[in-house]
Amino acid sequence: MTAPDVVAPEEGALSSALTIADAQTALRDGTLTATGLLREAYATADAVDETLGIYLSRFDETAQAAAAAIDAAFAAGEDPGLLAGIPLGIKDIISTTEGETTAQSLVLDRAWGAGVGDAVVVSRLRAAGAVITGKLTTMEYATGVPDPTKPFPIPRNPWNTDYWTGGSSSGTGNGVAAGAILGGLGTDTGGSIRIPSAFCGITGLKATFGRVPKSGCVPLGYSLDNIGPMARSARDCAIMLNALAGYDASDACAVEVPTEDYLAGLDGDLSGLTIGLDRLLGKAPNRDPAVDAALDAVVDVLTGLGATVVEVELPLWQELNAATRITSRSEAFAYHAPDLRSRWGDYFSATRTGVGAAIAFTGADYVQAQRVRRVGQKAVAALFETVDLIITPTSSVAGWKIDELDSMADRFGSMHTGYWNALGNPALALPMGFSGQPRAGGLPLSLQIIGRPFTESLVLRAGDAYQRVTDWHLLTPAAADRSETAVVAS
Amino acid sequence: MTVEAAGQPGPDAGMDEPEVALYTAERLDVLLEIAELPLSPQRKEKLLETLPDLDQKVAKIRSVALGETPPATAFDARWS
Amino acid sequence: MHSIEEQFEKQLDQALESNGLTPLPEDRAALLKAFTTGREQAALVFSVAEARYEEPDLIFSASLS
Numbered sequence: 001m002t003a004p005d006v007v008a009p010e011e012g013a014l015s016s017a018l019t020i021a022d023a024q025t026a027l028r029d030g031t032l033t034a035t036g037l038l039r040e041a042y043a044t045a046d047a048v049d050e051t052l053g054i055y056l057s058r059f060d061e062t063a064q065a066a067a068a069a070i071d072a073a074f075a076a077g078e079d080p081g082l083l084a085g086i087p088l089g090i091k092d093i094i095s096t097t098e099g100e101t102t103a104q105s106l107v108l109d110r111a112w113g114a115g116v117g118d119a120v121v122v123s124r125l126r127a128a129g130a131v132i133t134g135k136l137t138t139m140e141y142a143t144g145v146p147d148p149t150k151p152f153p154i155p156r157n158p159w160n161t162d163y164w165t166g167g168s169s170s171g172t173g174n175g176v177a178a179g180a181i182l183g184g185l186g187t188d189t190g191g192s193i194r195i196p197s198a199f200c201g202i203t204g205l206k207a208t209f210g211r212v213p214k215s216g217c218v219p220l221g222y223s224l225d226n227i228g229p230m231a232r233s234a235r236d237c238a239i240m241l242n243a244l245a246g247y248d249a250s251d252a253c254a255v256e257v258p259t260e261d262y263l264a265g266l267d268g269d270l271s272g273l274t275i276g277l278d279r280l281l282g283k284a285p286n287r288d289p290a291v292d293a294a295l296d297a298v299v300d301v302l303t304g305l306g307a308t309v310v311e312v313e314l315p316l317w318q319e320l321n322a323a324t325r326i327t328s329r330s331e332a333f334a335y336h337a338p339d340l341r342s343r344w345g346d347y348f349s350a351t352r353t354g355v356g357a358a359i360a361f362t363g364a365d366y367v368q369a370q371r372v373r374r375v376g377q378k379a380v381a382a383l384f385e386t387v388d389l390i391i392t393p394t395s396s397v398a399g400w401k402i403d404e405l406d407s408m409a410d411r412f413g414s415m416h417t418g419y420w421n422a423l424g425n426p427a428l429a430l431p432m433g434f435s436g437q438p439r440a441g442g443l444p445l446s447l448q449i450i451g452r453p454f455t456e457s458l459v460l461r462a463g464d465a466y467q468r469v470t471d472w473h474l475l476t477p478a479a480a481d482r483s484e485t486a487v488v489a490s
Numbered sequence: 491m492t493v494e495a496a497g498q499p500g501p502d503a504g505m506d507e508p509e510v511a512l513y514t515a516e517r518l519d520v521l522l523e524i525a526e527l528p529l530s531p532q533r534k535e536k537l538l539e540t541l542p543d544l545d546q547k548v549a550k551i552r553s554v555a556l557g558e559t560p561p562a563t564a565f566d567a568r569w570s
Numbered sequence: 571m572h573s574i575e576e577q578f579e580k581q582l583d584q585a586l587e588s589n590g591l592t593p594l595p596e597d598r599a600a601l602l603k604a605f606t607t608g609r610e611q612a613a614l615v616f617s618v619a620e621a622r623y624e625e626p627d628l629i630f631s632a633s634l635s
Contacts, residue, residue, distance in 0.1 A: 112558070209567045219558075223565035223628075253564045319618050322611035329608070334561075337552075341590040353600040356593065359585035360608025362524065365615065370565075370626030372615045377569050377627065379620075424567025453567040520584045523577065524609070563628045 017474040020086050020182050020236040027074065027085045034067035034074075034085030037182075038131055041087040045133075045180040048479050051161055053153030054175040055089070058134035059098045063087070066131045073129075082243055084129030089184035091169050092135035093142050093218040094227065095119045103218045104152050105140045106346045107339050112218075119216025120248045121185060121227050128243040133181055136171025142187055142220045143168060143332065144350030145405040154402060157199055158479035160441050163399045166199035168192040172230045173200035179480040183231035183240055187214075189221045189328055191417025193228050194429035198394040198446030201431045203463065203473055204230040205237040206417075208453045209424035210255035212241075213248035219335055221328040223253070223370075224421045233473050234430060234463030238262040241456060257454050265457045266464040271306030273462070276387035278314045284396035284414040291393050294433030294445045298391065298466070305465050312387060315379040316372070317419065323369040323376070324418040330366045333358030350405075373422050380423055381452070389462055390450040392416055398435040398443035416448065426456045428463045431472035439478050513541035578606050 026032040042060065049055055067087075073080040095101045101113030118126065126132065137155045139145060145167065146154045155170035157163040158178045165174045169186025173196025176183060186193040188206040197204030205228045212227050219225055229240035245259045279295055281287075299309045332355045333340075344352055383390070397414045412418075420427045428449045436442025447466075451459040467473050518538055522529060529537065582605045586593065593601055615621070 209565060219560065222560050223563070252560055255566070255568075316618065319614055322614040325611055326608070326615060331561075337589065341592075344591065344593060349597065349600070352593070353597050353604055356586075356591055356597075356601060357604030357608050359582075359589045359591065360605040361612055364525075365612040367626050367628070368612075368615045368621065370628045371621040371624045372618050373565070374569060374624050374627045375618055375620045377567070424565060517584060517588075520581055524581055563630045565627050566629055569627050 017232065017476050018179070018182065019232045020083070020239050021233070023086055023182055024082075024084075024239070027070075028079075032085075034070040034131060035064070037085060038063055038067040038087050038133070041133065041180055041182070044178060044480065045175075048158070048178050048180065051156060052158055052174045052178055052479065053137050053155040054171045054178065054180050056092045056102060056104060056135045056137055056152070056171070057099045059096075059132060060134075062098050063131050063133050066126075070129055070131065081127065081129030082239060083125060086130050086183065087133045087181050088125060088130045088240075089133050089136040089172060089175050089181040090122060091138050091142075091172055091184065091186050093138055093187060093220075094122060094185055095216045096122050096132060096135065098132070099135060101135065101218070103141045104138045105348070105351075106150065107343055108141075108218065116216050119227075120213045120250060121244050122216070124243050124246075125185075125240075130243070136169075136175055136181075136184060138170060139168035139192075140348040140351045141218060141332075141336070141355075142189060142192055143328075144348055144354050146402070147348035147350065150348055156402065157399060157443065158477040159201060159438070159443050160399075161479070162401050162403075163443060164199070164402050164405060166195035166197075166399065169196050169204070169230060173197060173202060173204075176200070176202045176230055176232060177477060177480065179476065183229060183236055185227055186230045187217060187220070188226045188228060188417075188421070189224045190324055190421050191415055193226070193230055194394050194417045194427060194446070194448065195415055197230055197429040198431075199399040199444065201444030201446075201472070201475060201477075202230060203233050203237055203428065203430040203467075204228065205234075205241065205429075205456070205460070206420065206427045207241065207245065207456050208255075208426045209421075210251075210253050211257070211426070211454065211456065212244045213246075213251035213254045215248065215250035219331070221331040221421075223331065224324065224328050226421075233467050234428060234460050235263070235266060235467070237428070238266060238460045238464070241460070245456070255454075260457050262457055262460055265461045267461070268465045268468045269306060270302060270462060270465050273307040273388045273458075274386070275302055275307045275309045275462070276312035276383065276390045277309055278312050278390065278392050280314075280317075280392050280396065280416050283317060283416065286411070286414050287396045288398055288435050288445070290398070290433065290435040291396055291445055295393060295447075298432050298447055301466055301469060302391075302462075305469070307462075309391075310387065312383060312390065314390070314392070314419065315383065316376050319372055320376045320419050320422040323372045324422040326361050326365055326369040327373075327422070328418075329355060329358035330361050330369075376423055380425070384452050388451075389458065392448045392450070394429045394446035394448040398445055420448075420450055425453055426451050426459050428459050430463050430467065431475070432470075433472060438475050444472070444475075513538060513545055578602065578609065581605070581609075
């Protein structure tokens with residue numbers, strides 16, 4: 001099935017629908033060079049960044065050197081790695097050797113990142129040959145909403161620039177959607193990979209808690225934080241996960257579970273799988289009717305791929321979302337308390353009131369939340385004895401206007417991501433349709449696919465199978481159009 | 491990841507003074523309200539006697555220079 | 571008898587003071603709303619009957635470093 005009114009990339013243009021998988025092939029057959037790919041990526045960023053607010057800082061010089069080295073290696077007949085020559089951005093709460101890590105805040109001591117150097121995940125991407133292009137916009141300390149009174153860009157949705165990208169991995173979301181990068185790192189404590197993926201129409205994976213080491217990342221919720229890939233497709237996320245996943249002793253929460261080749265099972269076949277659908281009706285204060293039409297189409301696609309789709313009801317919905325909120329706020333407040341006491345006004349408005357609200361909770365409330373997480377894990381594990389995967393909408397709405405963000409507190413209930421942070425399961429967000437017309441102000445809609453702990457292979461297989469027969473993930477916003485013709489080998 | 495060593499007081503270090511005195515009857519009433527614990531006046535009086543000590547302990551925890559130190563606990567998604 | 575709103579305001583004020591926080595006046599409304607929601611969320615997690623004798627998913631290890 002293809003999406004109606006699909007806007008296909010212009011023939012011969014460097015498509016912003018270029019995937020990492022496409023680029024891997026093109027770099028190896030000589031159609032593209034790493035240098036040319038990077039040049040085009042930066043040219044796209046030059047054209048759109050002032051409007052979209054993708055980057056906080058760019059690493060043009062080091063990225064160009066890295067790309068040149070990759071080209072030299074290919075020319076010498078070497079294969080410099082899985083992600084060789086692929087331009088990737090890093091959310092600016094993850095430390096890199098180049099530049100500063102700011103957490104998009106006036107508060108973070110810039111010396112912190114300098115002391116860390118590359119986070120483990122960044123080292124792994126570089127070891128795989130990735131070209132690190134720069135640091136991407138986020139929400140302050142990965143929480144809250146943009147604050148126009150602070151000296152940082154407001155990230156805008158390339159599908160409709162009146163709308164927010166979602167957060168907190170905002171620059172990764174709009175950067176991939178606009179074609180300024182082919183992929184990037186986000187983090188997810190309550191949905192911060194999946195929400196910008198949903199709103200910007202790209203694919204993002206929150207892996208199982210502990211699958212990807214998070215050392216070298218500014219913490220928001222110690223028992224909730226995940227670092228993960230955001231890119232155009234499930235296949236691209238699988239490629240990135242192959243580089244990112246694996247135990248590292250520097251992260252006390254990392255789990256010593258063997259990794260897999262996350263590409264190996266992407267065969268397009270969902271025969272024999274039972275998939276549980278919870279439409280989450282009545283769970284959100286707002287619901288776009290286009291979500292339900294899109295879900296109906298998803299069921300048709302998955303059934304056509306051989307799966308059996310059954311209706312399920314997720315247990316303890318309100319309670320587990322409350323557990324995520326109590327946990328994330330309490331853990332964040334423990335980290336921020338000294339700075340909130342002395343530098344309250346330097347924080348963004350939504351950050352300080354959101355994190356500061358943790359004073360509502362007692363120590364017993366926090367421990368109780370951890371007990372409820374355990375009850376939830378048992379209940380959902382029981383559900384997973386009847387299904388192989390679970391699907392839900394990622395959000396009941398397609399986004400919010402930037403000038404409505406001060407009422408965000410009422411709107412988080414429309415996003416259906418935090419439940420899975422309470423439990424730790426892997427969850428993939430991928431595009432499933434549009435509310436309105438693409439390229440005419442319409443906004444993407446997103447499907448969430450969830451698996452048992454450490455079953456990223458199956459989750460990605462389902463996402464990839466869906467994307468083999470649909471084109472939603474290949475649609476590009478008008479903001480990503482480029483007037484130049486294809487980058488050729490140079 | 492760089493981790494600062496937690497500051498450790500020497501054996502002769504004085505106890506830090508709490509930033510705000512928590513051991514008033516009025517404050518205790520508010521805390522009991524939050525905890526939904528109905529106590530008799532006699533039990534409240536006894537509880538009030540223990541608060542300065544707790545107060546000091548909280549202040550001591552807050553005075554430790556933790557830097558980026560994560561908690562001594564971890565969450566495991568596999569528990570079921 | 572204080573109204574529930576007055577109760578939450580008093581609890582918020584005390585919590586701000588005991589945590590050493592001095593918010594700006596423009597933050598008051600958002601803080602009170604978040605505090606109130608927070609107390610509701612705390613009540614919700616304590617309403618889970620199955621959690622009464624459940625262990626928390628909080629693994630302490632003497633060897634964590």
